[in-house]
Amino acid sequence: MGIMVQKYGGSSVANVERIQHVAQRVVENRRKGNDMIVVVSAMGDTTDELIEKAAQINPHPSSREMDMLLSTGEQISISLLAMAIEAAGEPVISLTGGMSGILTDTAHKKARIASIDPTRVLKELADGKIVIVAGFQGVTKDWNITTLGRGGSDTTAVALAAAVKADLCEIYTDVEGVFTADPRKVPHASQLPEISYDEMLELAKLGAQVLHPRSVELARKHDVPLVVRSTFSDHPGTRVVEVNRMEQVLVRGVTLDNNIARIAVANVPDQPGIAFGLFKKLADHHITIDMIIQNLNHAAKNDISFTVALDDLHEAAQVSREYLNEIGGQGEVLEKENVSKISIVGTGITGNAEVASKLFGTLFDLGINIEMISTSEIKISCIIDSEKCDEALRQLHTAFALDRLDIV
Amino acid sequence: MGIMVQKYGGSSVANVERIQHVAQRVVENRRKGNDMIVVVSAMGDTTDELIEKAAQINPHPSSREMDMLLSTGEQISISLLAMAIEAAGEPVISLTGGMSGILTDTAHKKARIASIDPTRVLKELADGKIVIVAGFQGVTKDWNITTLGRGGSDTTAVALAAAVKADLCEIYTDVEGVFTADPRKVPHASQLPEISYDEMLELAKLGAQVLHPRSVELARKHDVPLVVRSTFSDHPGTRVVEVNRMEQVLVRGVTLDNNIARIAVANVPDQPGIAFGLFKKLADHHITIDMIIQNLNHAAKNDISFTVALDDLHEAAQVSREYLNEIGGQGEVLEKENVSKISIVGTGITGNAEVASKLFGTLFDLGINIEMISTSEIKISCIIDSEKCDEALRQLHTAFALDRLDIV
Structure with a gap:
């Protein structure tokens, strides 16, 4: 009432x-x-x-x-x-x-x-x-x-x-709440009775399509009691709560985002402001950058890698090439479409060494090379080749003990 | 400009x-x-x-x-x-x-x-x-x-x-303005370069579908310069003007409305207030009455005939029967669907005896019986049997010299 x-x-x-x-x-x-x-x-x-x-x-x-x-x-x-x-x-x-x-x-x-x-x-x-x-x-x-x-x-x-x-x-x-992974890809995925705003926010950002990040942020900000549930059943759904009570359960979900692409701007001069100039120019074109890695290569040049939404790949590569021309024509722009972002989400996971080692170990066992890594308080994301991404998703789901026990 | x-x-x-x-x-x-x-x-x-x-x-x-x-x-x-x-x-x-x-x-x-x-x-x-x-x-x-x-x-x-x-x-x-009659029924119909607000209003009310009467009334009230023309040609269309200048041209158009029905409430007692009570009750049911005729018949009873929109026929007959029951059960209600209203429109026509006699004579020559007549300053309408209505429309169009001369 x-x-x-x-x-x-x-x-x-x-x-x-x-x-x-x-x-x-x-x-x-x-x-x-x-x-x-x-x-x-x-x-x-x-x-x-x-x-x-x-x-x-x-x-x-x-x-x-x-x-x-x-x-x-x-x-x-x-x-x-x-x-x-x-x-x-x-x-x-x-x-x-x-x-x-x-x-x-x-x-x-x-x-x-x-x-x-x-x-x-x-x-x-x-x-x-x-x-x-x-x-x-x-x-x-x-x-x-x-x-x-x-x-x-x-x-x-x-x-x-x-x-x-x-x-x-x-x-x-059209699903019965928030799941530990996309049930279409991971048949053993479990529905979560509860999830914290922060975890939900990360899941939403990482491509779990049940709730948009904007709405989760707004709900958290205004303490709106939120439930995600199915139109087509009477299942009680997933309640989004302030703090996840169950401290012992670290990893709450595994997500996969295939709607990304990687751009490498390789062999650019190692001088200050190059990366800044590049990302400024991309921002001017309203291109949102997700993950970024910059490192010195063996030739003492800089390699800058970053990911963008797949839709933005063409324009981002174009803008990057223009930028290289503007700064003197050195370096080259490489595009890669078949990459995926696989992520695990859970309150406190970055403070737990076992979680990271299990993540990297599972991917290693599958022969998957990790191209980029990013972390936040409650998630670890890896950019991997798309080829084995679905298998990686299922294996991580099992490795973090998220599988439902009532499915054979 | x-x-x-x-x-x-x-x-x-x-x-x-x-x-x-x-x-x-x-x-x-x-x-x-x-x-x-x-x-x-x-x-x-x-x-x-x-x-x-x-x-x-x-x-x-x-x-x-x-x-x-x-x-x-x-x-x-x-x-x-x-x-x-x-x-x-x-x-x-x-x-x-x-x-x-x-x-x-x-x-x-x-x-x-x-x-x-x-x-x-x-x-x-x-x-x-x-x-x-x-x-x-x-x-x-x-x-x-x-x-x-x-x-x-x-x-x-x-x-x-x-x-x-x-x-x-x-x-x-989708037509090139206002015509002397519906061109789909009268191939010789002429497009009118000009028409007065009053004539347009009558034509609109009588079923010419180019303009709705409400808009014509509004245009007349606020002196809005109005033109009716075709989307699909560059024809200048019909200009609606304050007063029709061409006095000699009496009849401006002939219209036909088949979307009507006649109800006769026959053999009701000849006492005051009967017709008023009937039409009050019909109005309470939001039924709009068009033409009305009341006369004493040979048995010294009253016959009341009126026309309604075809859509309202069933309800109007029902309400009329209820009314007869309320006033004592005398009389009977007769419905007729296949009637048409044929009208001629033109400024000053009711002041011209020749026009009326030509109208009635043309219908008589066709063997058409006129069931009801109503007139206003600028139109004469007759209710006739629908059977010969299209022929009557064409004959009246010719009789009033409205036919285009450039069509064989």
């Missing part, structure tokens, strides 16, 4: 039957006495269809008009879900992002929420209505429609939950 | 090619030095598809949620048209009805415009942008999205033209 925010993703509302299923779930929670705020994404393929239509008309439409177009996707979802709830006999109202008081900055297609004025949402709740909110969108103070970019609907849900001081924020997805 | 409002209907933006064609036309007008405001409807079948999706979820959705759903149709059109104009290199911005300052009452699905605050539209024009406005929609003062119902986009265009004191309002459609 209290205010409950639920978020349903695109696959949860992909067709009429699923919308009716979601309506049923919402109505049940309402009838248990909860004030319900429901955030929904666009139906299944709607967004892709709209993007394709736009592409036929203009290969480079302005972000402002793309947002005007794409925001219709959620508007369709919210009205249809509201109609399904009306059919079930409960008072309901759908609200766009703007109507829900979600004010954003002006960065179209990747706007950030500046503030939320929950007056309207709270008024509708007070009137006894289930409130359906369009995820992924907001408005600027000059009344232009914006979209929040990747993970936008999760962010809408968490931000609303924070604004109305919700008692619970449930993120519904 | 000045502010030009153009309105393009759903068939004008039905697909990518047509959207690009409209963009070209808008850009040409902009490059001639005009400030352009462009009102668009939803693309072709979008609205029907959305209605069908809603019907699968809820056979009786609330009007409020239907408006939330249907308003996405125009939002898609405006953003795509804006992208097409961007591709042509002109500054442009799309605005929803709400963003354009269109404030309506709260009658969802058939809202009426309460006021227009053109501040945003004028600001965008001043910034040198072509402004694309979503037709058919607005917002209430409590920020709920409304739709304007039938003829809504025409009304948006005319109301905006009035609010910004536009120099011209062009309504684009």
Whole structure:
């Protein structure tokens, strides 16, 4: 009993039957006495269809008009879900992002929420209505429609939950919560009943697709009680908590990210500012760098290696070559696509020597060469050749005793 | 040179090619030095598809949620048209009805415009942008999205033209203006270069589908210079003017409306208040009555005949029967579906005896019985059996010398 925010993703509302299923779930929670705020994404393929239509008309439409177009996707979802709830006999109202008081900055297609004025949402709740909110969108103070970019609907849900001081924020997805590894790749992966915000944040950043990092950060910042669970079952899901109580369990999950590429800028002069200049130029091109290694090679020249998102590989290599030309034409740029980032996540693992040695030992036993390593308080990531990455994922999962025992 | 409002209907933006064609036309007008405001409807079948999706979820959705759903149709059109104009290199911005300052009452699905605050539209024009406005929609003062119902986009265009004191309002459609009769039924129908507001209003009411009566009334009230023309040609179209200058041309057009039905409430007692009670009860059921005839029959009882929209026939007959029961069970209700309303329109025709006699004579020559007649200052309408209605339309068109001479 209290205010409950639920978020349903695109696959949860992909067709009429699923919308009716979601309506049923919402109505049940309402009838248990909860004030319900429901955030929904666009139906299944709607967004892709709209993007394709736009592409036929203009290969480079302005972000402002793309947002005007794409925001219709959620508007369709919210009205249809509201109609399904009306059919079930409960008072309901759908609200766009703007109507829900979600004010954003002006960065179209990747706007950030500046503030939320929950007056309207709270008024509708007070009137006894289930409130359906369009995820992924907001408005600027000059009344232009914006979209929040990747993970936008999760962010809408968490931000609303924070604004109305919700008692619970449930993120519904098509899996039964957060797993120790991607169950599609590791059949023995276990569902985690609990995970800390920090661990969840690392997992989210490392490619576990259940929650977007932005929403996890926001939830941690505002102490939003968060649960990740499945639309298609009654499994209780994974609760994201302040601190992971189970100290003895160090490694909470293993993740794999294949959506990366490595660039090596080799044999550049060993003089100050070279690396700085390179990364400054890449940043000017809005290319995000993940891991970086720089070292002196046998010829007393510098090798600078870094990873980028696979989509950015071509442009990043191009920019790097331009940079080498600008500084005198020395050195060369090498690209490698088939690399993967494999990571283990768990509170306190970098303070535990056994964990690192088990990680490196397992990869060594598989004959896998580690190209780069990076660590944070709660994760260790290795860049490896993609060839054996799936096997590495499964072996690490077993090595860290994450396998479910009830699967043969 | 000045502010030009153009309105393009759903068939004008039905697909990518047509959207690009409209963009070209808008850009040409902009490059001639005009400030352009462009009102668009939803693309072709979008609205029907959305209605069908809603019907699968809820056979009786609330009007409020239907408006939330249907308003996405125009939002898609405006953003795509804006992208097409961007591709042509002109500054442009799309605005929803709400963003354009269109404030309506709260009658969802058939809202009426309460006021227009053109501040945003004028600001965008001043910034040198072509402004694309979503037709058919607005917002209430409590920020709920409304739709304007039938003829809504025409009304948006005319109301905006009035609010910004536009120099011209062009309504684009798929025919080359207003014709003396429906060209699909009367091949010799002539396009009219000019027509008066009053004549246009009668034609619109009588089923000529080029302009909705609401928009004509609004244009007349605010002296909006109105032109009806084709999206698909450069024909100058039909200009709607204050007074038709050509006094000698009496009859301006012949119209046919098959979307009606007749109800006869026969043999009711001849006592005061019976007809009033009947029509009051029908009005309470939101049934609009068109023509009414009441007369004493040979048995000294009253026969009351009236016409309604075909869609309302069943309910109107039902309500009439209930009414007869309430007043004592006398009389009977007869329904007739296959009736048509054939009308001639022209300033001053009811003051000209020759016109009426030519009308009745032509129908008599065809062996057509006139069931009901109604007249206004500028039209005469007859209810006839539908069987020969198309022939009657063509014969009247010829009789009143409206046939084009350049068609054999």
